[in-house]
Amino acid sequence: MADKNETLDFIIGRHPAMAALKKDGEINKVFLQENLKSDAIHEIYKKAKENGLVVSFVPKSKLDKMTNNQNHQGVAIAVASYKYSEIDDIFALAEKKQEDPFILILDGIEDPHNLGSIMRTADAAGVHGIIIPKRRAVQLTSVVAKTSTGAIEYVPVARVNNLVQTIKELKERGVWVFGTDMKGTDYRKWSAKGATALVIGNEGKGISELVKKNCDEMLTIPMVGHVQSLNASVAASLLIYQGFTSRGN
Known part of the structure; x- marks a missing residue:
């Protein structure tokens, strides 16, 4: 739902990530922390694959760097910046x-x-x-x-x-x-x-x-x-x- 000329941003955290996956948004890629086992992460992975999205498992250090050391809870979704309404x-x-x-x-x-x-x-x-x-x-x-x-x-x-x-x-x-x-x-x-x-x-x-x-x-x-x-x-x-x-x- 974001314009292609807008810069990439990241949705981080399990609840925001799942909410984004349930909507028709322009998601570029899903990043999940490797070796992290939880029902929430599994559900995010399952939903992302259902949507035909590319999922990458990466070290926690990479997620930390991508999200400026915010509390990402093991998930980051690369999206185009949010589209504004009228x-x-x-x-x-x-x-x-x-x-x-x-x-x-x-x-x-x-x-x-x-x-x-x-x-x-x-x-x-x-x-x-x-x-x-x-x-x-x-x-x-x-x-x-x-x-x-x-x-x-x-x-x-x-x-x-x-x-x-x-x-x-x-x-x-x-x-x-x-x-x-x-x-x-x-x-x-x-x-x-x-x-x-x-x-x-x-x-x-x-x-x-x-x-x-x-x-x-x-x-x-x-x-x-x-x-x-x-x-x-x-x-x-x-x-x-x-x-x-x-x-x-």
């Missing part, structure tokens, strides 16, 4: 499910682990798609894929040049856009019924001022402790599940 694909998915669009907009998330975790929650809570900027933000990588534990295969991600312009276009299509800030409506009172987009800001800076000005309403997560901030993926999870609950799920 915003229309997100609306089409919502229509297919006969649901009002529930969209996540990430304003400058930089940590691939945060993006992967957010994707995992988005998939679990029925978010129809994620929108990210093309610049000054993490893109879809093997680290994101592994952290998402396979969710990257199911949650459409659209890249846009300008988030502010995109928000304006979403509003023209009837989407109500909610931002997150230190000051705003208590998120526990938020209803995400109807066509809704939720903006999550950068890990340190939050939502940019221009994006904030174009949101219809701001939401806040009350905190009474000494540390007045939450990890971006944790904050996103709380908000996404409030949206999920308010939509009658």
